[in-house]
Amino acid sequence: xTRRRTRLGVIATAxxxxxxxxxxxxxxxxxxxxxQTTATPIEHLxxxxxxxxxxxxxxxxxxxxxxxxGEPAFHAAPRTPAVNGxxxxxxxxxxxxxxxxxxxxxxxxTCDQNHDYTAEQKAFDGGKMDKFIENTQTTSCSPPDIxxxxxxxxxxxxxxxxxxxxxxQHFALSDNSYNTVFGPSTPGALNLVSGQTHGATPSxxxxxxxxxxxIGDPDxxxxxxxxxxxxxxxxxxxxxLLNAKGTTWGFFQxxxxxxxxxxxxxxxxxxxxxxxxxxxxxTVTDYSAHHQPFQYYQSTANPxxxxxxxxxxxxxxxxxxxxxxLTDFTTALHAGNLPAVSFLKAxxxxxxxxxxxxxxxxxxxxxxxxxxxxxxxxxxxxxxVIAYDDSDGWYDHQPSPxxxxxxxxxxxxTAPGICGSTATPxxxxxxxxxxxxRTPLLVISPYAKRNFVDHTVTDQSSxxxxxxxxxxxxxxxxxxxxxxxxxxxPMFDFTYGRAGKLILDPTTGTCAEE
Numbered sequence: 232x233t234r235r236r237t238r239l240g241v242i243a244t245a246x247x248x249x250x251x252x253x254x255x256x257x258x259x260x261x262x263x264x265x266x267q268t269t270a271t272p273i274e275h276l277x278x279x280x281x282x283x284x285x286x287x288x289x290x291x292x293x294x295x296x297x298x299x300x301g302e303p304a305f306h307a308a309p310r311t312p313a314v315n316g317x318x319x320x321x322x323x324x325x326x327x328x329x330x331x332x333x334x335x336x337x338x339x340x341t342c343d344q345n346h347d348y349t350a351e352q353k354a355f356d357g358g359k360m361d362k363f364i365e366n367t368q369t370t371s372c373s374p375p376d377i378x379x380x381x382x383x384x385x386x387x388x389x390x391x392x393x394x395x396x397x398x399x400q401h402f403a404l405s406d407n408s409y410n411t412v413f414g415p416s417t418p419g420a421l422n423l424v425s426g427q428t429h430g431a432t433p434s435x436x437x438x439x440x441x442x443x444x445x446i447g448d449p450d451x452x453x454x455x456x457x458x459x460x461x462x463x464x465x466x467x468x469x470x471x472l473l474n475a476k477g478t479t480w481g482f483f484q485x486x487x488x489x490x491x492x493x494x495x496x497x498x499x500x501x502x503x504x505x506x507x508x509x510x511x512x513x514t515v516t517d518y519s520a521h522h523q524p525f526q527y528y529q530s531t532a533n534p535x536x537x538x539x540x541x542x543x544x545x546x547x548x549x550x551x552x553x554x555x556x557l558t559d560f561t562t563a564l565h566a567g568n569l570p571a572v573s574f575l576k577a578x579x580x581x582x583x584x585x586x587x588x589x590x591x592x593x594x595x596x597x598x599x600x601x602x603x604x605x606x607x608x609x610x611x612x613x614x615x616v617i618a619y620d621d622s623d624g625w626y627d628h629q630p631s632p633x634x635x636x637x638x639x640x641x642x643x644x645t646a647p648g649i650c651g652s653t654a655t656p657x658x659x660x661x662x663x664x665x666x667x668x669r670t671p672l673l674v675i676s677p678y679a680k681r682n683f684v685d686h687t688v689t690d691q692s693s694x695x696x697x698x699x700x701x702x703x704x705x706x707x708x709x710x711x712x713x714x715x716x717x718x719x720x721p722m723f724d725f726t727y728g729r730a731g732k733l734i735l736d737p738t739t740g741t742c743a744e745e
Contacts, residue, residue, distance in 0.1 A: 270701050271725050272678060274612040277573045277604060278694055280423060281593065282416065282522070282584035283346065283623030286406060286669040288385075289392050289590075291317035291331065291628075293399065296389035302336045303739040305389030305396050312684040314406040317386065321628050326361035329381030331626060336391050336591075340511045342372035343586030344383050344624035348414035348446040351624060351668060352644040358630040367624030375511030376586060384626045387590055393740025394594045395671070398601075398617070401733045402679040403722035408689040409631045410621055410667030411712050413650070417448045419620030419691055420524035421464065423574075426692035426711035429660040430465040431527075441641055444662035450520040453532030455493055455500035457520040464527040469572075469695055470553055471530055472704035479546030479570040481553045481560070482525050485578025486517025488556035493535035501536045509580040515587045517578035522620070525554055546570030561603070569609045572698055575600065585623055598737035601675060605732045614676035616694055616719070622668035629669050632688060634715050637664035658710025665712070666690050674719065677728040689717040 293314050294307035322331055334341070345367040353366040368383035389396035398404075411422035417439075418428045428445040432452075437460045439447030445464075450457030473480045489501035503518040525531040533554035540549040545563040557578065563569055581596035582588050597617065604613060633644070636651030639661045644650040650664030657663070672689065692712040697719045699706060707713050734743045 268703075270703060271720075271723070272612060273614045273676070273701055275569050275571060275573070275609050275614070276698060276701070277575060277613065277615045278423070279575045279577075279597065279600065279615060279617045280420070281577065281597075281617065281619050282582040282588065283343070283621055283625075284583055284619045284671060285622035285625035285627040286408075286629070286671050287317055287331070287627040288622075288625040289387055289395055289671050290314060290399070290404070290406070291386045292333075292388050293396060293404075294389070296396070297333060298390060299335070302390040303393045303741050305393055308400055308682055311400065311682055314404070314684050315629055315686070316406070317628065325384065326359065327384060327626065328364040329384050331384040331386055332381060334385050334387050334391065338377055339391065339589035339591045340376045340509070341382060341585045341589075342369045342376050342378040343584070344369050346415050346621050346624040348412075348418075348662070349641050349643050351413045351622070352642060352650055352664070354624065355630060355644055357645055360626075360628050360630055363624070363626045372586065375513055383624060392590050392594070394598050394735050394737075395617075395673070395740075397733065397735060397740060397742070398673055398675055399684075400682050401731075402676065402681065403674040403683040403685060405672040405685045405687070405689060405722065407629075407669070407686045408618070408672035408693070409669050409691075410665065411691045412635075412663050412665035413644075413667035414446050414621065415448050416620045417445055417521045417524075420522060421445060421527065422691045422712060423618075423620070423694060424470065424524045425464070425466065425468040426695050426707055426713040426716070427464075427466055427709065428663055429658070429710060432463045432465070434461045442639060442661040444660055446641060446662050448521045451523060451526035451532070453529050453534045454520045454523065454526040455534055455536060456489070456503035456518055457526075462527060463529065466709050467707055468525065468528050468531060469698055469704070469707070470525055470528075472699065472707070473572060473702065474548065476702055476704055478572065478702050478704075480572040481546050481555050481563075481570050482523065482574040482576070483555045483557045483560035484518065484523055484576040485557040485581070486519075487523070487536055487554065488538065488558065489536045495535075503536065507578055507580045509587065510589055510592050513587065515578075515580040517580070519579055522576050522582070523554070542566045542568060564603060564607055567608055569607065569613075571702065583619075594740050595737040598735045598740065602734050602737075605734060610732070611677055614674060614678065614723070617671070617673040617675070618691065618694060619670040619672075620691075622670055627669045631666040631669060633664065633666065635663055635665050635712070637661050657712070657715070660710050674722040676723065677731070678723045678725055680722060680724050683722065685722045687717050687721045689719060692716040693719050
C-alpha cells in the first residue's frame with residue numbers, strides 16, 4: 232500500500248468550490264489540453280459505470296466484515312464512519328418475507344433479479360420497503376448462476392467486494408445516492424449523459440417506451456450491433472455540450488470494436504461478437520448495445536463502430552465520433568493522451584451484472600483500471616467516479632426521496648397508477664418517477680476526502696451536473712434531471728489533497744504489498 236499525503240496547494244476558496252459554477256480560476260499546474268479550463272483542480276474525470284447493484288447488496292454491513300477463514304480479510308481503520316446500512320434488526324427481523332443473508336466467496340454468480348420500472352415500485356410498497364420477495368426476486372436460473380429462496384435480500388461484504396470496501400476506506404463513499412428513475416439499464420445510462428429519458432422514438436410498438444419515455448431496455452437505433460426494437464433519442468446530451476466547449480471526451484466500452492467491420496458497399500452491418508469467459512466458465516459476449524447511451528443520439532453515435540483515426544485523436548471528433556472500444560482508453564492513457572472526460576463500460580463479464588457477471592470478475596476490471604490511472608502522469612488532476620446503472624431489484628432498506636412524480640398505468644409506488652403524488656412532473660413528462668433505488672457511488676481521487684461517507688442526496692445525473700459545472704458547459708435543459716441533482720462536491724477537498732494512492736491486488740482486493 233502506498234500512502235501519500237501531500238499539500239497540493241490552495242486552489243479556490245471554500246465558497247467558490249461549493250458553488251462550483253462560479254468563476255473559479257483554472258487549476259494550478261500544467262494542463263494537457265488547451266480546452267481544460269476547469270472550475271476545480273479536476274482536469275480529468277473518469278466515470279466507471281457498472282451494472283445492477285443496490286447499496287445494501289455491496290455495502291449493507293460496511294465496515295464490518297465476517298472474515299471467515301479462506302477469504303480475504305477486511306479490517307476497518309479506526310474511526311471509520313458508519314453508513315446507513317443493515318442494522319441488527321433488519322438482519323434478524325426484516326419486514327420482508329425473508330431476512331438478508333450473507334453471500335460468501337463461493338457464491339459470486341447469482342440469478343439476475345427483476346428490475347423493471349413497475350416491479351421496483353411495487354417492491355418499495357409506498358416506502359415500507361417490504362415487498363421485494365413478491366415483486367423483484369428471481370430464484371431460478373441456469374448454471375453456473377445460483378438461485379435460492381430469499382436471494383433478492385442477500386448481500387456481499389468486505390470479504391467478497393474487498394476492493395470496493397478498501398476504496399471506501401481510503402477515499403469517499405456516498406450512502407445516499409440513487410437511480411435517477413426506477414427501472415433497468417437503459418434509463419440509467421441515458422440519465423447519466425443527459426438526465427433525460429423522455430424524447431424517445433421507438434422503431435416499433437412495445438412496452439419499453441411509454442408516453443415518450445424509456446422505461447425498458449431497447450437497443451439504440453444508431454448502432455449496427457443493436458437487435459430487436461430500437462430507440463432514437465432527441466434533445467442534447469453532455470457529449471454535445473462538451474463538443475461545443477472544445478473539451479475532449481469519450482465513451483469507451485468493452486467489445487465495441489467490431490469482429491466483422493461494416494461494409495457499406497454490400498450494406499453489411501458491423502458485427503460485435505467478441506467474448507470472454509467469466510469466473511464460472513460461461514462464455515459471455517462482450518458488447519451490450521443498450522449499455523451505450525451515446526448511440527441513442529444521432530449526433531454522438533458511431534453506428535459502424537469505426538476506430539479513431541489516430542491515438543492523438545482519441546477524445547477529439549473524427550470518424551469514431553467519441554465512441555470507442557475500451558482498449559482505446561488504455562492506449563490513450565499509456566500515450567499520455569487522457570481525455571478530459573471519459574466514460575468507461577466494462578466488457579459484460581466484468582461489469583458486475585448478475586446473470587453473466589459477478590463481483591470477483593468486476594473487481595479485476597475496477598482494480599486494474601484504477602491502478603493504471605494512479606500510476607499515470609495525470610493522476611494528480613484526476614477523479615474517478617464509480618457508479619451503477621440500476622439496482623437489479625436487489626433489496627435496499629432505504630426508500631428514495633421522490634423528487635419527480637408520475638401518474639401512469641406503469642406507476643405503482645403510492646397507489647395503482649401513481650408514483651409519488653398527483654403533482655405535475657418535471658416538464659410534464661410522465662413515466663420518469665424518481666428517484667429510484669439506492670446504489671453505490673464512490674469518488675477516488677487525490678482530492679477525495681479520505682475514509683469519508685457522504686450523506687448528501689445525489690443521483691446518476693449528479694455526475695452529469697459535476698461535468699457541466701466543472702467544464703462550464705451549461706445545463707441540458709428541457710426537463711433534464713440535472714436541474715434537480717445534488718452535488719458531488721462534498722466528497723472532495725479542493726483545498727488540500729487528503730488521499731494518497733491505493734494500489735490493490737485485483738484478485739484479493741487487498742493492498743498489493745500485503
